[in-house]
Amino acid sequence: MAIAQARAAPVDKQAAEAAIAELAAAFGNRLVTSLAVRQQHGNTTTWLPNEPPDGVVFAQNTGDVQTVVRICAKHHVPIIPFGTGTSLEGHVNAPFGGVSIDFKDMNRIVAVHAEDLDCVIEPGVTRKQLNEHLRDQGLFFPIDPGADASLGGMAATRASGTNAVRYGTMKDNVIALKAVMANGEVMTTARRARKSSAGYDLTRLMVGSEGTLGIITELTLKLHGIPEAIASAVCPFPSVEAACNATIMAIQTGIPVASIELLDELQVKASNAYAKLGLKEVPTLFLEFHGTESSVAEQARRFADIAADVGGGPFDWATKPEDRTRLWQARHDAYWAVIQLRPGAKGFATDVCVPISRLAECVGETKRDIESMGLIAPIVGHVGDGNFHVSVLIDMDDAAECAAARRFVERLAERALAMDGTCTGEHGVGQGKMKYLPAEHGEPAIAAMRAIKTALDPANIMNPGKIFAMNP
Amino acid sequence: MAIAQARAAPVDKQAAEAAIAELAAAFGNRLVTSLAVRQQHGNTTTWLPNEPPDGVVFAQNTGDVQTVVRICAKHHVPIIPFGTGTSLEGHVNAPFGGVSIDFKDMNRIVAVHAEDLDCVIEPGVTRKQLNEHLRDQGLFFPIDPGADASLGGMAATRASGTNAVRYGTMKDNVIALKAVMANGEVMTTARRARKSSAGYDLTRLMVGSEGTLGIITELTLKLHGIPEAIASAVCPFPSVEAACNATIMAIQTGIPVASIELLDELQVKASNAYAKLGLKEVPTLFLEFHGTESSVAEQARRFADIAADVGGGPFDWATKPEDRTRLWQARHDAYWAVIQLRPGAKGFATDVCVPISRLAECVGETKRDIESMGLIAPIVGHVGDGNFHVSVLIDMDDAAECAAARRFVERLAERALAMDGTCTGEHGVGQGKMKYLPAEHGEPAIAAMRAIKTALDPANIMNPGKIFAMNP
Numbered sequence: 001m002a003i004a005q006a007r008a009a010p011v012d013k014q015a016a017e018a019a020i021a022e023l024a025a026a027f028g029n030r031l032v033t034s035l036a037v038r039q040q041h042g043n044t045t046t047w048l049p050n051e052p053p054d055g056v057v058f059a060q061n062t063g064d065v066q067t068v069v070r071i072c073a074k075h076h077v078p079i080i081p082f083g084t085g086t087s088l089e090g091h092v093n094a095p096f097g098g099v100s101i102d103f104k105d106m107n108r109i110v111a112v113h114a115e116d117l118d119c120v121i122e123p124g125v126t127r128k129q130l131n132e133h134l135r136d137q138g139l140f141f142p143i144d145p146g147a148d149a150s151l152g153g154m155a156a157t158r159a160s161g162t163n164a165v166r167y168g169t170m171k172d173n174v175i176a177l178k179a180v181m182a183n184g185e186v187m188t189t190a191r192r193a194r195k196s197s198a199g200y201d202l203t204r205l206m207v208g209s210e211g212t213l214g215i216i217t218e219l220t221l222k223l224h225g226i227p228e229a230i231a232s233a234v235c236p237f238p239s240v241e242a243a244c245n246a247t248i249m250a251i252q253t254g255i256p257v258a259s260i261e262l263l264d265e266l267q268v269k270a271s272n273a274y275a276k277l278g279l280k281e282v283p284t285l286f287l288e289f290h291g292t293e294s295s296v297a298e299q300a301r302r303f304a305d306i307a308a309d310v311g312g313g314p315f316d317w318a319t320k321p322e323d324r325t326r327l328w329q330a331r332h333d334a335y336w337a338v339i340q341l342r343p344g345a346k347g348f349a350t351d352v353c354v355p356i357s358r359l360a361e362c363v364g365e366t367k368r369d370i371e372s373m374g375l376i377a378p379i380v381g382h383v384g385d386g387n388f389h390v391s392v393l394i395d396m397d398d399a400a401e402c403a404a405a406r407r408f409v410e411r412l413a414e415r416a417l418a419m420d421g422t423c424t425g426e427h428g429v430g431q432g433k434m435k436y437l438p439a440e441h442g443e444p445a446i447a448a449m450r451a452i453k454t455a456l457d458p459a460n461i462m463n464p465g466k467i468f469a470m471n472p
Numbered sequence: 473m474a475i476a477q478a479r480a481a482p483v484d485k486q487a488a489e490a491a492i493a494e495l496a497a498a499f500g501n502r503l504v505t506s507l508a509v510r511q512q513h514g515n516t517t518t519w520l521p522n523e524p525p526d527g528v529v530f531a532q533n534t535g536d537v538q539t540v541v542r543i544c545a546k547h548h549v550p551i552i553p554f555g556t557g558t559s560l561e562g563h564v565n566a567p568f569g570g571v572s573i574d575f576k577d578m579n580r581i582v583a584v585h586a587e588d589l590d591c592v593i594e595p596g597v598t599r600k601q602l603n604e605h606l607r608d609q610g611l612f613f614p615i616d617p618g619a620d621a622s623l624g625g626m627a628a629t630r631a632s633g634t635n636a637v638r639y640g641t642m643k644d645n646v647i648a649l650k651a652v653m654a655n656g657e658v659m660t661t662a663r664r665a666r667k668s669s670a671g672y673d674l675t676r677l678m679v680g681s682e683g684t685l686g687i688i689t690e691l692t693l694k695l696h697g698i699p700e701a702i703a704s705a706v707c708p709f710p711s712v713e714a715a716c717n718a719t720i721m722a723i724q725t726g727i728p729v730a731s732i733e734l735l736d737e738l739q740v741k742a743s744n745a746y747a748k749l750g751l752k753e754v755p756t757l758f759l760e761f762h763g764t765e766s767s768v769a770e771q772a773r774r775f776a777d778i779a780a781d782v783g784g785g786p787f788d789w790a791t792k793p794e795d796r797t798r799l800w801q802a803r804h805d806a807y808w809a810v811i812q813l814r815p816g817a818k819g820f821a822t823d824v825c826v827p828i829s830r831l832a833e834c835v836g837e838t839k840r841d842i843e844s845m846g847l848i849a850p851i852v853g854h855v856g857d858g859n860f861h862v863s864v865l866i867d868m869d870d871a872a873e874c875a876a877a878r879r880f881v882e883r884l885a886e887r888a889l890a891m892d893g894t895c896t897g898e899h900g901v902g903q904g905k906m907k908y909l910p911a912e913h914g915e916p917a918i919a920a921m922r923a924i925k926t927a928l929d930p931a932n933i934m935n936p937g938k939i940f941a942m943n944p
Contacts, residue, residue, distance in 0.1 A: 113829065114724075115720065115724060115828070115829040116827040116829045117724065157669055158668075158669040164667060168644075169667050169669075171676070172640075181916060185919075186916060187914070187916035187917050187920055188916070189917060190894070190913070191894050191912060192892040193827060193857075193858060193888075193892070193893040194825065194828065194857045194859075195632055195636060195857050196825060196896065197630040197631070197632075197641075197680055197894075197896050197897065197899060197900045198895055198900075198901055198909060198913070199680070199909055199912075199917075199940065200677060200681055200920075200924060201630070201643060201679065202917055204673045204677070205672060205673060205677050205924075207673065209672055213672075224726070225726040227726070228726075248587065251589070252589065252697065253697065254699070291767075295770065298766060298767065353665040354665055355665060356587070356589075357585065357587040385666045385667050386665055386666055387667060417663070420664040420665070421663055421664070422663050422665040422667075422668035424669050425665065425668060425669065426667065426669050428669045429671055436670075437670060437671055440671075441662070441670070442659070444657040444659035444660070445659050445660060445661060445671075445674055447657075448659055448672075448674060448928060449671055449674070451927035452672060452677075452924055452927055455926065456924070467671050468671065
């Protein structure tokens, strides 16, 4: 593979072996060192090269995580937390070797406080598992990045997804968390109160820190009541610009849409083929409204008027639950649908986010770039936030295609930054977006991040080689 | 005064004098050292002793702040940011001397991006000033702590107030900020995109850090469209427990109230006397609903049903804008109304926040404590968040009364912590709540805060003596 070749990693093999031996004594067959399992715990879903850890520990509780951290700290060996491996920017890779901690067995729902609209969970709980557990109580957790990711991973990468325009991102929905720090101690960031002004916001510092400051072992999450009424709709537009402009107007006029998702014509074509949707193959918005029966109807009516104003429509309801499910399943399967456009190809997925006033322009320029480069690259987006994704379909064995995809992604990130946006709205930095961070935040911010990292993890053993370089 | 005596502060007088001399050369008459002005810049609104700085610089731009920080850093002299001085926990005091930076002249509204629902402002802009500026564009900034505080101070203390139940706190409404760090450099925390997963959340780290990590010199804030319809209402209840239970049910059933404020019978009495409200002197909820005409009516109807279920009511609309204004003015004047209950007394104000399921119990126990201690102490609260305030009216010259008030506040903080709550929902830690922080967060969290502080401000010159002790 042209991109996915192994990097030369300055791993201290002796230290890793010593740590693995101690971990084997502590965890028995819950430490796995087979190549297949190690490679599974490197990157699976991205264009980045697979960099497997030296071993994988399947943790069962916070004490296990403390044990791993203490052993690794003693030998100066990296620790990489692993949820479901669905991250897109190389977060779970082990560029310096080390030990991956797999959280699949830490998937207990510790408590649901229905009366407080919160729950306490272990980090291996996935969002679908949590929502299945909550359904009977009339509650749900709204953050939905598409993949059935672990909530620990979602917190670590500050994930968001289709409902963020209404319910916020992980940053807005984590009330408190516990994390094992580099010294092996367990830090609790906050109490269960809905708000607090008691000191530094360690919760928000840990959310999005991608395992580089500590390892999340428990989360207290905000829950929401399942809305009395949910309505979905589909609305075609003459251009992506028109669809973006309708989105901008909906947000500006304060329609509290729960989701507003753009699929460009290529994505609609792909989803039609994959999910038999039978939609007109033009830029299309998928919408969801939450509220009471009457407020949902009112929101939808208002949106339909806006869509008509920019030449969009007809605005089609999907009132039957099965239609709704099919629609949103198609949205969630967008990536898999895309892959079918070019069998054998892999999707080089990226995302950016810009102020919503620049969205139409940013999407428009990006589409022109895709065309002029001759790429196959559908666009889907959580456009209510100004956030959109592009999946460039490439043959990973073709060096020229890989290089073109890289150039395209680079130009996209630079375009977003030039529009006062961010190089990643929700995928995180990991390895893939590291190089854009200084341009996005400036040196003083990167210096502050580096100082915080050094303060909390002086030996740089917590998921090193992610977000920013320690020795630039 | 029994409480308000000056503390012995280990100030290096010579260093302070050297810094003041340099500042005088740099700022001329924008450096003020008169005792009156210095005392104004110590604490004014709290029970804590006034600890004036050595001088006050009236900054006009970020460059001025950098100059102050660089001069103070050179002489190891503390720097204390000052907005409007309305904080309640001693945030603006100078226990180790130093230089106060007054932001009243840094009150420019740099940009309003109506289409993106955001604005860029200097930290001295007050919330009323901003909202007056925005009104013509149909926009508003929702965070309202009562006082016409500076937005820089509100960000620094993670303020919230009456609308937080719907719109969140400062943590949720600051998109990005600029801050002068201890090394004199200007750090920008984020771009204007609505969401980002690009690295550590430095915005949220700075919000609530009370000037101890850096000095905010610019804020990018989220704005909201002025709702099409706003309705206010008043609803009496047979007990504070009943009022709390109605609140809990409203939140649990997802009524998107914009404000839900409890006044206990003593507060209603005080506000009746002060603002001629003519309300029945029983525990009362003030409510505000935002939305479309029909959604506001629906929300109000649902709340009225809930109130009736717990024996509350009648639910009275205040539909005329002048009635609404009078009502909310009375709510905002609650503190001044309270003072009139006992002329000459001062209010020892405190706040806590608990999970909403514990709110009725926490308020009930607190009222019994007030009674058994023979205190005059009305309760008002942003009860939708589980947050409430108590103002203990005391004669500051009476040592026994002061001691009793302290004991009461201590017990209240401990009660909130025992209920998985926080010792401060929105006032911040400052000096007044420092002693509760280890119990609230545990040693590992305090150690992390201290490590972050040392990493970003190694000489401890940024508002020292606040939030936590550096040498416990």
